[in-house]
Structures are given as C-alpha cells and as structure tokens.
Amino acid sequence: MKFSIFIVILLYSAYSYGQLPVKTLSKNEIPSQIKYTGHIMNAVKWIENNETHYAVTTETGIYSGKGNEFGEFRNAELYAYHYIVIADSVQLIWKVYDYSKDCALDVKAAFTKDAFAITDLDKNGIAEIWLMYETQCTGDVSPAIAKIIMYEGGKKYALRGESRVRYSDKDFSGGTYTPDNNFRTGNPLFKQYAKKLWQRVMSKVK
Template structure:
C-alpha cells in the first residue's frame, strides 16, 4: 500500500465565519428520554451569537440535566490558503470543525479540529453523513455527543484515517483506526479487504460498556463508506 502523507504547520489560522442561507428547510429529528431532549437543526436555527468556521454540515440542540447546548459540525472543503507555507505548487488544504456551546452563556464547551494540509494528491477531510447524534446511553442525565469523520492525503486507492469522537459533558472519548477497502478477489472468488482496524482510547476502555458497543456498531456501519 502506498503510504499516505500529510504536512502539518505549527500554528492554526482563522477562517472566515460562514453561515448558510437562511431559507433552507429545517431538518427535524428529535430524541427524547426521561432526562434528554435533542433536536437536529439546520443552519437557520443557529443563534446569531454563535459563530463557527467553514461550511455548515450538521447540528443538534439539546437539553439535559446540566443545561441547554448546541453542537455544530462544519467543513472547509478542499481549498488553498495562500497565507500558509506550501511545499508543493499544486497542493491543497481541508479542515473540519465541531463546536459545542452552552446556550445559557454562549460559551464554548469544547471543540474538535482536524485537517489535511499541503496535500498534492487526493484530499479527504469530511464528516461521515448522519453520524452526528445525541444519546444518553448510560442514563445519567448527561448527553453524549457522537461524530465520525475521515481524513486522508493519498494518490492511490487505500484506506482513510477514520475517527469516532464522543463527548459526555466535557470529557472526550476517541476511537481511531482506518476505513476498509476491497482491493481484490482471492483464488476462491472471495473479496479481499485492507484496513478496518481500530483502537479505543483510555476513556473508552475505562468507560461504560454501552459506549464501546455503540461505537463499534457505528464503526461497522460506516467502515466502507
């Protein structure tokens, strides 16, 4: 397999805050339990005081026993920021963001940021569709916020880096690995695959079993997307 590569810079840069047009239809998806009410939102439902970077991808608003919150995922898509140093003349950049805010005081609770930078070949940096979700799997009245995304810089057909990030309150849980691709058929006419492995971080390993079960189910559902 050809090695994927990625060039990092030692500092982050600011992007212009972008909001989608306000005439887009509202996306409705509501989750309710005894301690949680969560509703999927579109960009028109984001309070004017909340800013985010990149282009809106998905969002949820919820209320649990600790307060009321909003989470927004966004992506820049593939572009080239001329304010950044680039080794290659034809390379590109792409970034993804997730921002969680408390609606009581508009303060940021946590942020997820990942990227591909200075890539001269194919770039992927995107959230997996319909994987942003709000749960309360351990029934403690504190919402769990789930998201899944892929990043890769490669010039061949090879697996992408893939991550599931979950926050319960301000505690982060991470599951990291690779997507799975079919690269051929063996002598018995059976498909051959590459990638698909993952590891749980310490928080997942020491956390409730129901978190790991949900994460594995989500991973397996999207392993070849």
C-alpha cells in the same frame, strides 16, 4: 388525549434507546452568538439541566493552499463545537479540529454520513455527542485515517483506526481500530455503541 399519549410514547421510545430529544437546526436557527468556521453539516440543540445546549459540525471543503515549484497544495478542515447558551452569554464547552493540509494529491477531511448522534446511553441526563470522520492525503486507493470521537460533558473518548477499502472481490485493507483508555475503562455501553457504529460504517464497503 390520543395526541398526548402519542407524544409520551415517542419520548419513552427515545429514552429507551438512549436518545435524547433533540431539534435539528437550519443555519438561520443557530444563535448569532455561536461562532463557527466552515459549512454546516449538522446543527442541533437540546435541553440539559435546564440549559440550552448546541452542537455544530462543519467542513471547509477542499480549498487551495500555498504551492511550490511542483504545483499547488490543497487543504481540507473540519470542526465540531459544543456550546451552552444562557440568556445572552455563550460558553464553549469543547471544540474538535482536524485537517489534511499541504496535500499535492487527493485530500479529504469529512464527517461520516449518518454517524453524528446525541445519546444518553447511561441515562444520567448528560448528553453523549458522537462524531465520526476521515482525513486523508493520498494518490492511490488506500485506507484513510478514521476516528470516532465522543464527548460526555467535557470528557473525551476516542477510537482511532483506518477506513476499509476494497481492492478486488476478495482483497480488502484497513477497517481496524484501537479504542483509547477512556473507552477501554469507561462505561461498557459507550464502547459497545462505538464498536457497532464502526462496524456499521465499515460494513458498507463490500
């Protein structure tokens, strides 16, 4: 009885904070029907409308590309996928792809640590899938391109800006962002969550 009450409390707590119950998956737990490119960074599944949903994020890491007379270029790519698996059939709902390619300098395309999340902030039973990542090709200390991407079903929301970098004790650059029209005109809870996520990540640069 006590165990049952504990489970109910956990589930209530998850929904109170807009979190859907999700299961984190290892590489071996991902169904073979789900195809992806790169190294797995996050893999989760959850139940929505009696269907099993999967979200997977991957990175290629830095790899060599074609060069020129001045040297070798380097590349980095990242991907995110949302699949529904029904019996033996698989449906790809959406895919995110971004990259930094043909870079002769320092290259980056990487998801932000601890930013990936599955929520149901508006409590309509449809998951919101949150991604945050940076891409960059630079030879100095300068802000990277930073993005927050959120999907609710097939609808995309995006917040785009620059990462925050520190040059000295009092000199910083970047950290600004611009929400797209879906964030500006959509449910205020979505924009609020995106803003807090952005501020949490940028505040780590002190």
